Amino acid sequence: MRPLFYRAQLHMLPWTVLLSLLCALLAIGIVQVSQTYAAGGASFTLQPATVNPTNPLSMAYFILAGKPGTVLQESVVVKNVGTATGTLSLYAVDAGTGQNSGIIYLPQNAPRTDVGAWIHLSMSRVTLAAGQSKVVSFQVVIPRKARAGQHVGGIVAEDMEQNSTTTNSRLQITVHSRRVIAVEVNLPGPQVEQLSATGIQVAGSTNYEILKVGLSNTGTMLLKAKGTLQVVGSKGQELQNLTMSVDSLLPGTSIAYPLYVQKKALGVGKYQGKLLLKYGHGKLLNYTTTFIISEQQVVQIFNNNGALTLPATGSSLLSRLSPLQLLGGAFVVMVIASLIILYWVKKLYQATAGTVLAGQRGKADRNKGQKSKGQRGKKSR
Numbered sequence: 001m002r003p004l005f006y007r008a009q010l011h012m013l014p015w016t017v018l019l020s021l022l023c024a025l026l027a028i029g030i031v032q033v034s035q036t037y038a039a040g041g042a043s044f045t046l047q048p049a050t051v052n053p054t055n056p057l058s059m060a061y062f063i064l065a066g067k068p069g070t071v072l073q074e075s076v077v078v079k080n081v082g083t084a085t086g087t088l089s090l091y092a093v094d095a096g097t098g099q100n101s102g103i104i105y106l107p108q109n110a111p112r113t114d115v116g117a118w119i120h121l122s123m124s125r126v127t128l129a130a131g132q133s134k135v136v137s138f139q140v141v142i143p144r145k146a147r148a149g150q151h152v153g154g155i156v157a158e159d160m161e162q163n164s165t166t167t168n169s170r171l172q173i174t175v176h177s178r179r180v181i182a183v184e185v186n187l188p189g190p191q192v193e194q195l196s197a198t199g200i201q202v203a204g205s206t207n208y209e210i211l212k213v214g215l216s217n218t219g220t221m222l223l224k225a226k227g228t229l230q231v232v233g234s235k236g237q238e239l240q241n242l243t244m245s246v247d248s249l250l251p252g253t254s255i256a257y258p259l260y261v262q263k264k265a266l267g268v269g270k271y272q273g274k275l276l277l278k279y280g281h282g283k284l285l286n287y288t289t290t291f292i293i294s295e296q297q298v299v300q301i302f303n304n305n306g307a308l309t310l311p312a313t314g315s316s317l318l319s320r321l322s323p324l325q326l327l328g329g330a331f332v333v334m335v336i337a338s339l340i341i342l343y344w345v346k347k348l349y350q351a352t353a354g355t356v357l358a359g360q361r362g363k364a365d366r367n368k369g370q371k372s373k374g375q376r377g378k379k380s381r
Helices: 002-038 295-302 323-380
Strands: 044-048 062-065 071-080 086-097 103-105 119-121 125-128 133-141 149-159 163-166 172-175 178-187 195-205 208-217 223-232 238-249 254-260 269-279 283-293
Touching: 044 149, 044 178, 062 071, 071 086, 071 125, 086 119, 086 178, 103 149, 103 178, 119 149, 125 133, 195 223, 195 254, 195 269, 195 283, 195 295, 208 223, 208 238, 208 269, 238 254, 238 269
Parallel strands: 062 178
Antiparallel strands: 044 071, 071 133, 086 103, 086 125, 086 149, 119 133, 149 178, 163 172, 195 208, 208 254, 223 238, 223 269, 269 283
């Protein structure tokens, strides 16, 4: 019976390990997800009412072609994909360029000077039951003096009901559900792709140095760019070679694109920055400038700790890992631990089973010997 017991435990071990890992994952994240869905509620989606079959992107957002001084008629489908009736507010906003590049949509109270001001919705408030949808028409009134090229704005659907989440007895967070569908308006005229650099500034905090590269889209088309920033010291030696990947940059917008200094920090001194970016359709930006790092900046960035901290090691390894990487690492540790436990349980099983079998053989031999003696005794009588 004992060998069978250990064999059963051996087969159950992998399942036990997997069950423990599942419990850990539930404790970390899935419990929070279940709480999110337990409350239910309304949830809204937006999509164009009509689609251009030759352009799959038109299924996700509006891509309109117009002329200055004209009016475009369009419609958006609003659908409640949630589990309860909800009321939403509909309004138009301008788009902008995020600090790290990429398109963002401005708040409702932000000034509207572009597509957000051109859009006129037929209704500003919609109530939908769960699963219900509604087609909302709108006009795009293009000004007569609108510049040529690409313009971007958005239509926002904001849930009128506020979802409050209490994280502890003192702090309460109010969550507003906000969905945006982009409206891109393309106007005829010069289609200019022009990216300009405006300098390099030094910033940073908590022992991290950041080089902020000034970039401006002075053309009429959306731009993306890829390339490098090379930092050269006073003796001509290369100190940094940083990769840049600039997402969408709207016409007429400027950003200070941040780059973290790698490995060894830059100290007080004068440096040369060499920027090389490829953008648009075969366009190239080749820009060289100088910048200075002062002692005051070094003190502010590195907290006057007497030495430049290496940015790549300025924080612990765990703090630089994403939650997914942490979960992956935990899974690997669990697998390794299970293999180690499995190995030693197997060794214990083999040793115990060997002892039991040896005892059983010894007992069988003794019984056989006693039986033989008994048979010989009978023969002698």
